Every structure is written in structure tokens, then in C-alpha cells.
Amino acid sequence: MEHLDDLRSSGGSQRKPAIRPTGRGIATEQGNRTAGNYLRIGALVRVAHRDILSAMKTTLALTLTLSCAALAHAAEPTPNKAVDTSFLKKFAETRRFMLGRPQNPKIAPDGKTVLFLRAEADKPTLKLFEFDVATAQAKELLSPESLLRGGTENLTPEEKARRERMRLSAGGFADFHFDKDGKNVLLPLSGKLFVYERATGKTTQLKTGEGGSIVDPKWSPDGKKVAYVRGFDVFVCDLATNTETAVTKGGTAIKTHGLAEFVAQEEMGRFTGYWWAPDGKHIAYEEADHTGVETWFVADPFKPDTKPAEQFYPRPGKKNVSARLGVVSVDGGETVWLDWDHKTYEYLTAVRWDEFVPLTLQVQSRKQQKLLLLAADTKTGKTKKLFEEKDAAWINLTPETPKFNSALGGFVWLGADADGESEIQHRNADGVLNNVLVPAKRRPEAVVSVYSSRADTFVIYAGSTDPTQRHIYRHKTPSLLVNPESDKDTALTTEPGTHTAVFGKSGGPYVITSTTTSAMPKSFVFGRDSAKLGELPSVASEPEIKPDVTVLRIGEEPGYYAAIVRPRNFDPKKKYPVIVDVYGGPKHLHVVQAMRNWLVPQWLADQGFIVVAVDNRGTPGRGREWERSIYQKFGTVPLEDQVKGLNLLCAKFPELDKDRVGIVGWSFGGYMAANGVLRAPEVFKAAVAGAPVTDWEDYDTHYTERYMGLLPESRKQYDDASLLPLAKDLKRPLLLVHGTADDNVYYRHTLKLSNALFRAGRDFESLPLPGVTHMYTSDPVVMERLWAKTATFFKSHLGEPK
Incomplete structure (x- = not known):
């Protein structure tokens, strides 16, 4: 699951775990709506998404019945002036002002240079650059355009999905790899592999076979070969002859070789499914058997002529992928399968194969309360337990x-x-x-x-x-x-x-990238003695907004860390409506001292609000008891703390109008926002819930079961955390926003809550984003307009400063 700050500030760099809506808005609620983008739901609104719904085997069948006249008639409670979206437009076009900043720096093996990726300030295409440590000068080495020779970059559906998992939004070079000596650089691009010879500037395209996309390329330890996955098998290309050899055979979409399965990429932080032996003669690879795993479909109702995308999606209590780890010669041959108690430890979470030591692997129980570190004999397949960790709630992975x-x-x-x-x-x-x-x-x-x-x-x-x-x-x-x-x-x-x-x-040297509440990220190069040698140059646009954010600790021990963002034209004589900017889920700290996290909240505050944020129990960095407090209590503990934190802020700062509070969030934050107006309508008077999980039985196994337990034994806890039974209690304005192509938190979640609300006779609003995935920030227009829609929604229901 993903948090808003990850998506709002990623700018094409590699991820971590939900997000919040961003966008320039509809100028007024009456003047600029379109039937394709916005629906006001009152007594009856039905949205036609039968392709998605039949694929998901759901019984929902909402039919569009509103005419343009009806849409125009569905005015908001309070008319609003058009908001100024010039900042949002710039924010969106520059990918949150991250375009043009150095990304993914890597130190050359000889320590003399640092290579990094960087786009132009106004073009989301990453190029390769080199920083000379001795002179502190940087230069461009290679552009995607030069390799494609005027052609366009084409990504296969598999590569698009992989980039989605890695939170990569920019095009061009997604990554690069030094060989052993740093003399050559391997670059994947548009389904092809290129080797760049640094001394001469010559680039060679590797001759790979036909069929299947090429992903996850890696140098052999001696730099003489390159391995990669093509289709569903592992291959090796010998650079001396530029010929390809199959290392594994028989891989299929059901039983893949060398590929990390969905939950490994999405929840474990493991994006690879194979590992070179230190001697370069063998490869360890994962076989992921998806037999019996549920298949879900993502159809795009905006493009009904396009076949739905299929995805194996394991849900709580359902069948998981069966993973095993094998070792095979790079010349092919029989695989030696490693042996461990797969029934008890069904997750393969991490693998390492370092020089002079045995191959090690981490395996985890399905409840995620036990983790084993094993050492393997790759000749016999036998494994030896090095040690085991246990926790009564869950174990955090450290890959x-x-x-x-x-x-x-x-x-x-x-x-x-x-x-x-x-x-x-x-x-x-x-x-x-x-x-x-x-x-x-x-x-x-x-x-x-x-x-x-x-x-x-x-x-x-x-x-x-x-x-x-x-x-x-x-x-x-x-x-x-x-x-x-x-x-x-x-x-x-x-x-x-x-x-x-x-x-x-x-x-040494090393690179440190720093951001503060008053500065966007900057990357500096230091020597072994910690002397600053220079800065990796940025060409990024700098935001004209400087957030007025106060980060503080409130309440008695242990207290809460919170942030408050006032409008730049703040009038201390007035009381302001409050917007709670929430995430609230595990693995993510929302209240951090980083300028880029507060740019959109500052814009939102400038529209006539005070924006606040609180990190509740369950967030990291406060110790085990604090973090594990939410175990099997998603629906209650985080919301209780948000309310307590809000009350403390309102008591401390009289300019906060506690009678006019809205709440906004995305993914887990979307769940929190909807949960807020459903469970605490006396506190939260309006909510914007983006891509919310509404029923935890419909999220993936590894994330959900870690915090909620297994089904059917934890049935009550799942029911207590679900939003569906609460639909009948909705009393406050609620705007649901969701991308129809979301394959992380499926659009099904919003449809299920919409159905429950409609059948209970509750009024609400729904904004489907056609063809948009969970990482909605990849579309600048959506990002721009969605934040403006958020501002006008809250203005309508919370009013102006008084």
C-alpha cells in the first residue's frame, strides 16, 4: 500500500508503503463539470462499468441516468469562486518540482565518478549523467533519444506494471548498472538492452531473442555476461559473442521463473526473482507457482475495445503463490531446489549470495509472526537455520x-x-x-x-x-x-x-540527499573524510510557494507529532475551517520535516483553510508498543488518535474552528477519511476519500494479514474494520475518488461502498478517474484538477474563514 507523500514527491524515482489526491480543479462546481469526470450522487446515480464488474464477479451494475441538465442542476450547497490553479499546474507539470533533480546516484567502483539520472525541468525523460569527483563537474553521457535514434519509447504491459510497483513515473532510463570494474554501464530501455563503454562512448545493443518483454537485467560478477528475464524464463547473454542462452526453461504465466510475484514487489520490497552466484557460474531463481491464486481483471471502461488486463491477486484467506528457490548452472541443466518448511514459511522475502559465504534466504510464516534466516548448500539443496525471529503481532522485514x-x-x-x-x-x-x-x-x-x-x-x-x-x-x-x-x-x-x-x-566518496522544511532535495558528494566535494547539479524549477509549516509535539507522554499549515495571508483575528491531511497507516510517517511534503497542503491552506496532520499510533519510529497498537484495530485506534490529536491542536490554537473540520487522504488515508465521517460525524463535517480500502477482505494477503490476522479466525476483526456496515450511518458530505485502472486498491472498493451507500439511501459524490491507476500522479492533468476539486468541495461544505 502506498502513501500520498510517496506519490506526491516521487518524481520518477524508485519508491517504498498510500497517497492523497492532487490536482487543479474544476473552476466552479457548476461551470466546468463533465459527465465523464464528475457525478453528483443523490437519490440515484449509476455509473456504467459493467466490464470491470463482470470481471470482478461483482453484482454491482450502476447505469448512467443523469443528463447534462441534471448535472447542471446538481449544484453544491454554497457557490464558490474559481480557485487559482497556477501553482497546481506548475506542480503537476514538474512532477511535484522533482523533474530536473538528480536521481538514483551510484558510485563508480574506482570511486572517481558518480553516475546519476536526471530529466529536464519540463520533460519527464531521464538521461544519464556523470559527476567527476576530482573536478566537481558534471556532464551528460547518454540520452534515450540517442539510443532510440528518433524512435519513441515503448513499454510492454509487463514493464508498465513493474514501474507501477516501483513507483516510477518518468520515462527514459529507469535504471543503470556498472559492471565489476565500472568500465561499462548496462542500460535497459524500451524493451532493449544497451551496453555503454565509458572510455569510448560507444553503445552496443545486446542481441536478445524474440518474445516477451525483457526485465531486471544484471551483470555477471565478472562483467562478461548479462542475465535478464524474457517472457517467463531467465536468459544470459555472452558479451564476447553477443549470443543468448536460456538458463531456465518451461516458464509460463502460471509458473514464472526469475520474476518476483505481486506481493513481493508491492509489499516486501523485493523486485527481483533471481540472483547471480559470486563465481558467475550459477544463478539462483524463484519459481512462483500461481496455480489456484485468484485472477482479477482490470478493464478500462474508457476503452471498451481493449481487453482487460489480468492479474493474480491473492486476498486474505485465499490461496497464495507457492514460491520455491532453485539453483542452476548458467549453461543450463538440472535445477537443485532448496529445501525448507514451505508449509510453515510460505513467503520467500529476501535472498543474498555474497562472496565467500553461503547463499542466505529469509522465509516468513503466513501470519508474519515468525522469520527464519537460512544458509543453503547449493549443491545438495539442504538449508541450515541461522536464527529465527518472532513477534506476537508481526515482524517488519529488513531486506x-x-x-x-x-x-x-x-x-x-x-x-x-x-x-x-x-x-x-x-x-x-x-x-x-x-x-x-x-x-x-x-x-x-x-x-x-x-x-x-x-x-x-x-x-x-x-x-x-x-x-x-x-x-x-x-x-x-x-x-x-x-x-x-x-x-x-x-x-x-x-x-x-x-x-x-x-x-x-x-x-568514499558517498552521496547524501537532503531536504528540510525550507528546501527541496539536494544531493551532495562527500569524501571519505566527510569533506564536501560538490553538488550533483539540479536544473529543477523551484516552487514559488514556501510552506509555512510548524512541526510540533502535542499532548502528554508519549504525545503525538503533528504539523499545522496556515495560509500565507493568515489573519489571527479569524477562525479558519480545518482540513485534516491524513494517512494514518503503518510503515509511513506523514509528519516529517521535508518541504516537498507540504507544498500542496500550503496551496490548500491558501484557499482559506488551516491544514493539520497527526501521526497516530501504528506509525513507525516510536517503538514496538506504539507501532503494534493497531494490530487488528484498523478501524478504531488510528481514528481515535486523529481525533485526540485534532482536539489538542484546536485547544492550543484558537484560530482552528473545531466545528468546521474536513478530512482528506488517499489509499490508507482514503480509508481513514471515509472512516472519519462514518464513525465520527460529530468531528468531521466533510471528507474526500481517494482510492480507499473499504473492505479489507479485498486487499492483498501480505499487507492485510500482517496487520489483521488470518481468515476465518479473525473474522470479527475484519468485519469491525470494514466500512460497508457503516454506510447506513453516513450523515456528512463524502466525495469518493478512484482510478478505474487501479490494480493496487481495486476500483471495486469504491464501487462496493457506493453500492452500500446508495442502497442505504445516503447522499454522496463519486469521481471516477478513467484509465488512472493507483499512482494517479503520473497524469499531470488529473493531479492538477483533483486538488482544485478537493478545495472547492471543502469550500462548499466548510465555508470561508470568519
Whole structure:
């Protein structure tokens, strides 16, 4: 599931987990509606989507019965002046002002250069650039246009779906890969593979076979071959002869080889399904057997002549993919299948195959309360348990670990202490805990890199004791091994904000990308001694709006982190209607010190509102008890905290009119928005719910069962969290927004709630977005107009400042 900030600020870069609507609006509710985009639902509104509904085997059959005259007659309660959408237009066209900023930086193996992707400020096509560490100068290396020789980029449906999973919205180069020495760069583009020779600037297209899209290319460890998945099998291309060889055979759409299944990509953060052996002679690959898994269909009612797209979509209590891991020679031959207790541990969550150590794999129980780290004998297929983690609620995956290091011995692991709190551990090669490197009190959240220099080994990690920030630290292992209570970690970032880092193998140079409440992301290059060497140049447009956001902690311990955004022409003598900008779900912090997160809320505030946000229990960064408080309580705990946080803000800031509060969110935030007006109409007087999950039985297994438990044993908890039984209680204005081509939170969710509301005789509004997926921000026009629609909706129902 995805959060609004991910989509609102992604700009084509690779993701993480729901979002909120964005867009320029319909100028007035009466003047610019169209039957294709907007429907006012009163006593009877029916929307024709029979293609989708029959494919989903649902009984809904809504028929369009409103005429243009009826649409014009369906005026909002209060007429509104047209909102100024010039900022939204710029925001949308620049992909949230992220076009033109460096993306996906990678350090060359020799440490002399940094390669990165960047688009123009007004064109969403990523090109390849090089930054010279010695001179701090950057230059363009390659453009997609030069490789396609004037042709257009064509993506197969499979590649489009993969990019959707990775939250990539820009075109051009989606990724690139250095070979072992960094002399050559592998670039996938438009279903083709190219090798760029850096010394000469020569580019060679690899000769791949016909049939099936080419995805997930990887260099062999020696740089002499390239592996990839074509169709449903793994292939290898030998660069010396430019010829292709099949590594696996017999792959089908039902039983794929080398591809990560849907929930692995969407929920586990695993986008690959095969791994090179360190010697380059073998490949480990996943066989994902979809037999018995439900097939769902996504039809586009806007294009009834187009065949519906099929997707295997496992739902709670239903059949999951059966995954197994095999090892095969790159020359082909028999596969050695690795053995583990598949019945107990049916999820394959992560695989690593590093030099000088056995292949390791992480497997997880379906309840996600047990995780095993296994070491495999790839000749016999036998596996050995290194250690197991357990949690009474759920285990958070850490696919970036284990990180093996020969100098340190064993590996570094982001695991849990006796109380279930996250800590960074040093474990021996046999899995036995050797020492705690970074204790839980530091709130580590990710291991970025582990490297050795001379006699020392360093662990680079991300985390913060303040969940509104994210900092990068360098931990020198001997210091803590001698005195675990010492406080000698070096902070590589200190400015309040959120920071990410990319390190080379030897620890330098490295790139840190930083954003604060007053600045958009900037990427700086540092030497091993942490001296700043230069900045990866940006050509992005800068937003003319500077958010007036206050981030604060409210309430008695443990309290809530909250944000308040006032209009730039704020009048302290007036009371303002309030909009709660909500996500509220797990795995995502909404209240963070990052300017890009508050641009649209600032625009919304400028329309005559005060926008607030609260991070409730269930969000990360506050410890196990806080995070696990929502286990099997999606419908109650997050909403209780949103209400408490709102009341605290209203008590502290008298300019907030607590009698005029709206709520808006997308995905889990859409669920929260609809839940708010249904369960707490005395608090929330209007809601815009984008792509809401309305019935948790219709979301995917790995996400839903992690937090809600299994069916049928958790039947009551699922029923309690569903919005459908609450439809009869709707008393407040509700606008439902959903992309009809959404294959994450299916359009079915909004249709089911619409049906329940209609049958209960409740008034509501529905805005279907034809052909739009869950990542609606890929369409600038939709993004622009949807936010303006949101503003006019709230103006109609909450009024102006008084």
C-alpha cells in the first residue's frame, strides 16, 4: 500500500508503503463539470462499468441516468469562486518540482565518478549523467533519444506494471548498472538492452531473442555476461559473442521463473526473482507457482475495445503463490531446489549470495509472526537455520540485511532486542549473536552500508530519535565492541530534515540527499573524510510557494507529532475551517520535516483553510508498543488518535474552528477519511476519500494479514474494520475518488461502498478517474484538477474563514 507523500514527491524515482489526491480543479462546481469526470450522487446515480464488474464477479451494475441538465442542476450547497490553479499546474507539470533533480546516484567502483539520472525541468525523460569527483563537474553521457535514434519509447504491459510497483513515473532510463570494474554501464530501455563503454562512448545493443518483454537485467560478477528475464524464463547473454542462452526453461504465466510475484514487489520490497552466484557460474531463481491464486481483471471502461488486463491477486484467506528457490548452472541443466518448511514459511522475502559465504534466504510464516534466516548448500539443496525471529503481532522485514563483512566476521543484521525494539546486531557466520552495535535507544531504521578501511569496519545506518527527521550515522564497530554504552557514532547529517545516503564499497566518496522544511532535495558528494566535494547539479524549477509549516509535539507522554499549515495571508483575528491531511497507516510517517511534503497542503491552506496532520499510533519510529497498537484495530485506534490529536491542536490554537473540520487522504488515508465521517460525524463535517480500502477482505494477503490476522479466525476483526456496515450511518458530505485502472486498491472498493451507500439511501459524490491507476500522479492533468476539486468541495461544505 502506498502513501500520498510517496506519490506526491516521487518524481520518477524508485519508491517504498498510500497517497492523497492532487490536482487543479474544476473552476466552479457548476461551470466546468463533465459527465465523464464528475457525478453528483443523490437519490440515484449509476455509473456504467459493467466490464470491470463482470470481471470482478461483482453484482454491482450502476447505469448512467443523469443528463447534462441534471448535472447542471446538481449544484453544491454554497457557490464558490474559481480557485487559482497556477501553482497546481506548475506542480503537476514538474512532477511535484522533482523533474530536473538528480536521481538514483551510484558510485563508480574506482570511486572517481558518480553516475546519476536526471530529466529536464519540463520533460519527464531521464538521461544519464556523470559527476567527476576530482573536478566537481558534471556532464551528460547518454540520452534515450540517442539510443532510440528518433524512435519513441515503448513499454510492454509487463514493464508498465513493474514501474507501477516501483513507483516510477518518468520515462527514459529507469535504471543503470556498472559492471565489476565500472568500465561499462548496462542500460535497459524500451524493451532493449544497451551496453555503454565509458572510455569510448560507444553503445552496443545486446542481441536478445524474440518474445516477451525483457526485465531486471544484471551483470555477471565478472562483467562478461548479462542475465535478464524474457517472457517467463531467465536468459544470459555472452558479451564476447553477443549470443543468448536460456538458463531456465518451461516458464509460463502460471509458473514464472526469475520474476518476483505481486506481493513481493508491492509489499516486501523485493523486485527481483533471481540472483547471480559470486563465481558467475550459477544463478539462483524463484519459481512462483500461481496455480489456484485468484485472477482479477482490470478493464478500462474508457476503452471498451481493449481487453482487460489480468492479474493474480491473492486476498486474505485465499490461496497464495507457492514460491520455491532453485539453483542452476548458467549453461543450463538440472535445477537443485532448496529445501525448507514451505508449509510453515510460505513467503520467500529476501535472498543474498555474497562472496565467500553461503547463499542466505529469509522465509516468513503466513501470519508474519515468525522469520527464519537460512544458509543453503547449493549443491545438495539442504538449508541450515541461522536464527529465527518472532513477534506476537508481526515482524517488519529488513531486506537490506544481512550484510556480510569478512573483516568484521559474520554479518550485520537489523533485528529486534528482547523487547522487540529494532537494533543493529553483529552476528557470527553461524547466526549466533556476537554483540549489539547500535542499540534500540538510537532508533535505527535501516543499514545503508558496511565497509572496512584499514583495521576498522564501519556501519552506515539511518535513523533518528525524532521521528519527524531521518539522519545518517557512521558507526565505527571497534568502539562499541569495547564499550557498548559509549556514544561515539558520527552524525553525517545534522541539519533538521530528512536525509538519505548512497555509499560505494570502500566508504568514499558517498552521496547524501537532503531536504528540510525550507528546501527541496539536494544531493551532495562527500569524501571519505566527510569533506564536501560538490553538488550533483539540479536544473529543477523551484516552487514559488514556501510552506509555512510548524512541526510540533502535542499532548502528554508519549504525545503525538503533528504539523499545522496556515495560509500565507493568515489573519489571527479569524477562525479558519480545518482540513485534516491524513494517512494514518503503518510503515509511513506523514509528519516529517521535508518541504516537498507540504507544498500542496500550503496551496490548500491558501484557499482559506488551516491544514493539520497527526501521526497516530501504528506509525513507525516510536517503538514496538506504539507501532503494534493497531494490530487488528484498523478501524478504531488510528481514528481515535486523529481525533485526540485534532482536539489538542484546536485547544492550543484558537484560530482552528473545531466545528468546521474536513478530512482528506488517499489509499490508507482514503480509508481513514471515509472512516472519519462514518464513525465520527460529530468531528468531521466533510471528507474526500481517494482510492480507499473499504473492505479489507479485498486487499492483498501480505499487507492485510500482517496487520489483521488470518481468515476465518479473525473474522470479527475484519468485519469491525470494514466500512460497508457503516454506510447506513453516513450523515456528512463524502466525495469518493478512484482510478478505474487501479490494480493496487481495486476500483471495486469504491464501487462496493457506493453500492452500500446508495442502497442505504445516503447522499454522496463519486469521481471516477478513467484509465488512472493507483499512482494517479503520473497524469499531470488529473493531479492538477483533483486538488482544485478537493478545495472547492471543502469550500462548499466548510465555508470561508470568519
